[in-house]
Amino acid sequence: RCSYASLLHPINPSDLLFLRGDYGTRKPLPVIAGFEGSGVVVATGNNIRARLLQGRRVACGSPHSDGTWAEYLCIPANTCIPFMPDISTIQGASLIVNPLTAYALVDIARKGHRAALQTAAASSLGRMIVRLSQRLRFPMIHIVRRPEQVATLKAMGADYVLDSSTDDFDQQLTEYCQQLQATLVIDAVAGDFTGRILHAMPDGSRALVYGLLSGEPCQVDVDDLVFRRKGIDGFWLSDWITQKHSLALLHAAWQVQRLLKHDFQTAVRACFPLEDYAFALNLYEQRMSEGKVLFMPQLQRSRP
Known part of the structure; x- marks a missing residue:
C-alpha cells in the first residue's frame, strides 16, 4: 500500500450521484467521497512496486473504499498511476475518470x-x-x-x-x-x-x-x-480496468497521458479547499460543461 499527500481532486458527475445515494455501488457509512485525485507518495509498504512510487506524483482511483477528498490517503499501490515528467499535477488529477x-x-x-x-x-x-x-x-x-x-x-x-x-x-x-x-x-x-x-x-x-x-x-x-x-x-x-491485463492497462495509461496535453486536456474552472465543499459542489453542478471544479486541500478557506 501507499500513503500519499493529496494535491488535487476533481468533482465528477459520478461523485454527485454517489453523494445523493444514486450511484450503482454503495460504500459502508461513514465514508469519504471522491473517486479520483492526485498526490505525492509520502510512505509505502515493503512491496517493490509500492517502493518504486516513493516521492512520485501519482493519480489514483478509489471506487471501493474511502474516497479521495481528504488531505492524506492510504491506498493499494496497484491503483496508483505515476505521472510522466511533463504532466502537470492539475491535468493529472483528472487522469482516470x-x-x-x-x-x-x-x-x-x-x-x-x-x-x-x-x-x-x-x-x-x-x-x-x-x-x-x-x-x-x-x-x-x-x-x-x-x-x-x-x-x-x-x-x-x-x-x-x-x-x-x-x-x-x-x-x-x-x-x-x-x-x-x-x-x-x-x-x-x-x-x-x-x-x-x-x-x-x-x-x-x-x-x-x-x-x-x-x-x-x-x-x-x-x-x-x-x-x-x-x-x-x-x-x-x-469493471473495464479489472478485466484488463496489467500490461494492457499500463499501455492504456501511457496512451492517455500522451493525450493529456491536447486531446484529453481538461478545462479547469476553479479550485477550492475542502472546507468550501458546499459552494464548490453547487458551482460545478450549475454548469458542468464550463469546466472542472477541483478540491485543493492545501488552499486556505476562502469563505466564512
Missing part, C-alpha cells in the same frame, strides 16, 4: 462499428471523445442540448453535431444515423432519451450507457428490442 473512460469507450466503439454517436457531447468527457474520434478518423455524431454547444464542437472540428432542443432533431438524427450506419450510441443521459436515440438508429444497434444525467432509468420501445434487434449494455470503468 474522464480520460481513461473516453479512451475505453472509443476503443469499444471502433471494434465492430463503422460509426457511433454520443450524448452529452459538450461535457468534459464528451469533448475528449470528440477529439479522440477525430484523431483516429472514426466517424461520430455528437449530441448536445444548446445552440452554443453546437458552435463550440464545430469550432473543434466536429463534422456531425446535433442540438436535441431543435424541432427537427429526430429527423436529422435518423438521417445521420442511416447515412453513417452508426450502430452504437455512447450514452450518459439515460431516461427516455436512450430509447429516443436508439429508435433512430439502424436495426441491430446497441446503446452503451455509462451515465445517468437524466436521473431516470432507461426507457426503450419494445418493438425496437424485439423486432429490430436493438439492445442496451452498461459500462463501468472499474
